[in-house]
Amino acid sequence: MGLFSSSAPSLPPPKISSDGAPIAPDRTQRAKCWEGRDGYFECLNKNKIIDSIGQKDKAEKECASEGKAFEANCASSWVTYFKKRRVMEYQKFQTMEKLRAEGAQEMPGEVGPGGPGQKP
Numbered sequence: 001m002g003l004f005s006s007s008a009p010s011l012p013p014p015k016i017s018s019d020g021a022p023i024a025p026d027r028t029q030r031a032k033c034w035e036g037r038d039g040y041f042e043c044l045n046k047n048k049i050i051d052s053i054g055q056k057d058k059a060e061k062e063c064a065s066e067g068k069a070f071e072a073n074c075a076s077s078w079v080t081y082f083k084k085r086r087v088m089e090y091q092k093f094q095t096m097e098k099l100r101a102e103g104a105q106e107m108p109g110e111v112g113p114g115g116p117g118q119k120p
Contacts, residue, residue, distance in 0.1 A: 036073040040070040047059075050087060
């Protein structure tokens with residue numbers, strides 16, 4: 001086993017377009033990735049693991065096969081993104097629940113940048 005080897009199977013490198021940019025995964029590849037992600041996250045939920053990066057050892061022990069399927073079907077950058085987003089979504093939910101418990105009420109509309117002519 002070499003210095004840069006990995007036990008997880010890796011995806012083939014992305015195809016490169018004529019202008020030198022990598023070609024994005026097609027619909028079938030994305031669906032496989034999301035299916036792998038959903039299976040992995042379901043296993044994490046079942047084992048009460050929120051942060052699979054922070055609790056890496058426990059996540060690998062409890063959800064090894066699901067994690068391998070997830071990593072085999074998604075680009076590593078997508079795997080990292082989905083894992084971090086899971087934690088962010090959980091923290092967001094916890095914050096909203098805390099605010100509701102304190103009596104905060106949701107305001108109608110969306111929060112975001114104002115349109116032309118609107119005050120910030």
